[in-house]
Amino acid sequence: MSWSSPTAEKFPLHQATKPEAFDPFSPAFSPENYSEGKSHFQITFYFVWEQKRRQALADLYAFCRIADDISDQKDLDKETRQNLIESIRHWVKTGEPKSHPFWSRFLKARKEFQIPDRALMGILDGVSQDIDRERVEFQTWVELDLYIYGVACCVGECVLAILGANSPEAKNYADAMGKCLQYLNIMRDIEEDETNGRIYIPREFLKTLTKDRFPPIHCLPDIRRELFSRAMTFRQNAQPYSKKCLPAELMAALYIRASQKYWRHGNPKRLSGFQKFWISLKTALKFYLGAQPPRRHQV
Numbered sequence: 001m002s003w004s005s006p007t008a009e010k011f012p013l014h015q016a017t018k019p020e021a022f023d024p025f026s027p028a029f030s031p032e033n034y035s036e037g038k039s040h041f042q043i044t045f046y047f048v049w050e051q052k053r054r055q056a057l058a059d060l061y062a063f064c065r066i067a068d069d070i071s072d073q074k075d076l077d078k079e080t081r082q083n084l085i086e087s088i089r090h091w092v093k094t095g096e097p098k099s100h101p102f103w104s105r106f107l108k109a110r111k112e113f114q115i116p117d118r119a120l121m122g123i124l125d126g127v128s129q130d131i132d133r134e135r136v137e138f139q140t141w142v143e144l145d146l147y148i149y150g151v152a153c154c155v156g157e158c159v160l161a162i163l164g165a166n167s168p169e170a171k172n173y174a175d176a177m178g179k180c181l182q183y184l185n186i187m188r189d190i191e192e193d194e195t196n197g198r199i200y201i202p203r204e205f206l207k208t209l210t211k212d213r214f215p216p217i218h219c220l221p222d223i224r225r226e227l228f229s230r231a232m233t234f235r236q237n238a239q240p241y242s243k244k245c246l247p248a249e250l251m252a253a254l255y256i257r258a259s260q261k262y263w264r265h266g267n268p269k270r271l272s273g274f275q276k277f278w279i280s281l282k283t284a285l286k287f288y289l290g291a292q293p294p295r296r297h298q299v
Helices: 030-034 040-045 053-071 078-094 101-112 117-130 143-162 170-186 190-195 218-244 244-261 273-288
Strands: none
Touching: 030 143, 030 170, 030 273, 040 244, 053 101, 053 143, 053 273, 078 117, 117 143, 143 170, 143 244, 170 218, 190 218, 190 273, 218 244, 244 273
16 A cells, blocks of 8 residues: 555656666656655655745655565565665665765755654655565554554654654644544545455454455445544644644544545545645644634544
C-alpha cells in the first residue's frame, strides 16, 4: 500500500522500459516528473508560501513515491528491489553527493531543514516490508500501527521539519495525523488492496466478524465504520498541535470530506479539483484566522 493515495497517474518508474531506468540515481531517471501529479498531498503545497520549503516538500513527495514504486515493481525480482532500496538507504545514511540534480537539491534541503535521517530511514523500512512479504497481512492493530509509522508517520515528521517544527509535540502530531490519514486510505482501498494480495485489516478484528480469510461483502460496512472511528480518534489526538501545520490540516480536511462523502459508503471516488480547492481554501482561512480546531466528527 502506498504511503499516499494511489492514483491513476503514471509515474516514471511505471513507464520504465530499460533496467537502468529503475535505478533512482541513473541519469535516465527523472524524479522531477513526480511533481506533475495532483494528489491530496501535492495540493497542499500551494498553501506554503516560501518557495524553498515548497520545493523541499515536492522533493520529499518524490522521494516517497520513488521508494514506494520500487517496492511495488513486480516485474523486478525481490533481490533487485531490495538492493535498490538499500542504495537509497545508503545515500540517507552517508549523505553522499550525487551528480543527479534531484538528489543534490534534496540533500541540500535535508541539511537546511534538518530533516531527520531516522524518519527517512523509517519510510524506507516501511516500504521494504511490502517487498519482504509475499502477501501483506497483519495480526493485530499494534502490528498495523507499527507498519503505518514507517509509511505515514515518518513522512509527517519530515514535513514538519521542512516547515520548521521539530519539537516533541510535532512528533506526536505527525504520529497521530499519519495514522489518521492512513486508516482512511485503508478504508477506501479495501477491495483493491485485497486484489493485490494486501489485507490491512488485522486478523484479530476480522475474527470478530467472520471465519473467512477475507470478509464477505456484508461485513465491509462494519469494517469501514471501525476504520473511520479509529481514524477520527487519532485526529482528535492531533488537535492540540493542529494550528502548527497547515499542509497536514489541509490533507486531513480533504481526506475526511472524501471519507464522509464517498469512502465510508464503499465508493473509492476522489474529490474533484473544485472540491479540493474549495475545501482547502476554507481550511486555510480558518487556519490563518485562528479559528477553533474542527469539531469532533460523527462516527
